Amino acid sequence: MRTAEIRRRFLAHFEAHGHIVVPSAPLPFDDPNLLFVNAGMVQFVPYFIGQQAAPWQRATSVQKCIRTQDIEEVGKTTRHGTFFQMNGNFSFGDYFKLDAIKLAWELSTKPIADGGFGLDPERIWPTVYLDDDEAFSIWRDVIGVPVERIVRRGKEDNTWDMGIPGPAGTCSELFYDRGPEYGPEGGPAVDEDRFMEFWNLVFMQYERGASTGPHKGDYEILGDLPSKNIDTGMGLERMATLLQGVDNLYEIDETRPILERAATLTGKRYGEHSGHAATQSHPDDVRLRVIADHVRTALMLIGDGVTPSNEGRGYVLRRILRRAIRSMRLLGWADRALPELLPVARDCMSESYPELATNFERIAMIAYSEEDTFRRTLESGTTIFENAVGAIKRDNGAVLPGEQAFKLHDTYGFPVDLTLEMAGEQGLSVDVEGFHRLMTEQRERAKADARANKSGHGNSPAYRQLRDLGETVFIGYTDLSGESAVRGIVADGELASTARQGQIVEVVLDETPFYAESGGQIADEGVITSDGARLRVLDVQKPVKGLIVHRVEVIEGELGSGAVVRAEVDPEWRRSARQAHSGTHVVHAALREVLGPTALQSGSYNRPGYLRLDFAWGSSLNEATKRDLEEVANRALRADLAVSVQYLPLARAREIGALALFGENYDSEVRVVEIGGPWSRELCGGTHVDHSSQVGAITLVGEFSVGAGVRRVEAYVGLEALRYLATERALLNSVSETLKVPPAEAPERVAALVERLRTVEKELERGRVAAVLAGAGQLAAQAEDVNGIQLVAVNAPSGVSGNDLRTLAMDVRGRLDQGRPGVVVLLSDVDGKAAFVASVNAAGQQAGLSAGALVKEFAPILGARGGGKAELAQGAGGDPARSADALRAVLRSVASAA
Incomplete structure (x- = not known):
């Protein structure tokens, strides 16, 4: 049975029993305690704890969920997944334990031909909380489950809460016996691989406080909830695993095609190394499972409006995408991976979530852009890694320090397993213990911050x-x-x-x-x-x-x-705020008209006189496109388009094409704001003008990237737009007056002046270099013979540094007799700091001399640092007053090497 069909049957079953079907809340739910929805009941919390009256007594949903606390375990076992779907049925003060158990049993065991799941009732094992005699009796006396298959378990297993202050309760879980090939007899208390949990019935009746200890259940019960409620969760992926006869969630119809595509691309065969009874997965299988899970998770996150960034939800998405790309690389795939994998994930999931197909161009643009960014990160990280390895080998080391591995990972986004692999290729090991110590310290700091910022609904x-x-x-x-x-x-x-x-x-x-x-x-x-x-x-x-x-x-x-x-x-404040908000809708519509329908808003901010709008787009807008955007927006204002508001059922609003902001959770009835009818039709609760002309004017003032595949435009609106233009006009007039040309000719005149300035600067540079090099012959003539080695070790003219000093040293070296060893060391005083270069010709290198070794010997005398290769080395810093001591050290070093 396909996963989408399991989903359909679940909702149909509970709808037939008086439950209202409620759409899934977006993954980035508006809750200060959560990055993402992590349980099916999250959107119903206000009803459970009595903050709001529930609009229905019974509800059912299939909720998109993400749990990230076990992200490092994904793929290592077949039980951890990042994205999952939780089928749930909910009662708000209506039915309680008896009906919850009967409804779950009926759907689970009803024959497939009759709309059920057709599970064998003789293989279902219920569990109950230790002292929950009521639930035990229902399973035994009403359902008829033999006593030996009803298991009593403690707090760790049979109590439920969100991990934060809020609703809580005891629960009854349903396990299915998959057979002896999966493990030993004895029920779920013995083996939870053979006995797979597929449904959890939570009898929600308490409100819990903050945690008081490290274990589950270590919290104070604040009291009873206003009413006894039911919250159940049937894992959709787990039921698919059972009904499709596969080993685990990675092999169901919504994930296996992604895994198989990755295996085909990399030339691997999934599962050839181990069976379902194996205690440890082969690394190739782990990586393939990571890819399948993470690509699907990234698809769902971007679909719900999350974009990659370096903090919060965006960081989780970035990490998930990079782990998938990294896993493909470790399997031997060096090309772009997401264009091969993301469309497969779309095809797997769009049967249940058709909006993924509709919005795929936007989703793909963001994901592919992030992959391109990460590929560049890998290139730069590889360079940094190679430099670190070179330094270690020069010092005859064999271990890459944990601090460097952590810096590569934390600062440059360079994956640690790639660091381990590349270090092994270089014959080095990595201080993994040191790396993990630093990672643990970072996690503990993050957890402490999270605990410090965490507050619950009870607070x-x-x-x-x-x-x-x-x-x-x-x-x-x-x-x-x-x-x-x-x-x-x-x-x-x-x-x-x-x-x-x-x-x-x-x-x-x-x-x-x-x-x-x-x-x-x-x-x-x-x-x-x-x-x-x-x-x-x-x-x-x-x-x-x-x-x-x-x-x-x-x-x-x-x-x-x-x-x-x-x-x-304040009426003036509101007038300007309305202009800005309506202006945001106008700019959004203009973006879609100029760039196409995929340029969809992903966030906005507006205040009186100003707006900014983030939208999905993979590249910067050129000047012509920005002019077109501004033109389309202001033509809409001049057209005096009518602004209208209507309240519609959410489904009807979607039917007529009203745009919703990704990640927002909307009520069943929504407010639709139109500007010019279908030209701009969005779900919005804000305040707006009555006609577009009341916005006044829109002037774009900025356009830039705010993340992979996301751009931001900024604009002034109304009177602020006119003030901005007046300021720009005054600046242009001032420049025109200075240049003594009409304003229209000012840009051309400025460009000509800049070009002349560049030409003069180049001429000055050539003159300066020529003046420096003019002294090369004189310096070469000062060469001493030190036991057969030509040595020039002198102070160069003050102020000569960097490229100029290096060029001078190489020129002096070139004037020496190339048939004999030659060494050039030049020092210069640059604004009270020392600059120095050492150079050794080919004959000198053959004789065992090294510029890098020389610099390391005399630079500390100056109080400076430097380095380089045998041919050329340089550095800067320290006290130039100690140059005489440094040059004497060079002489001693060359003499001892001769």
């Missing part, structure tokens, strides 16, 4: 209490002011009864005209006034869905909870 009781009083009504689409009641005041995270002059607090109103920052638009500014009190609004946020919080400074008077106030948005 905002004030917000939750205020949200329980009702949703904040936003009236700002139609009104910029209005009367309201103070629902609550929050000071230092706690509810307060009053706020006094000089305090900065947070105020929640029952309704507000103030726009809370979201969708790229920053919050409104303005004032809140009451009898004798005046508050300046500093910021407006939504810490909890449905709750708008105003951060205010009390300018005068005192404000009490329950007071009636007047909230007034």
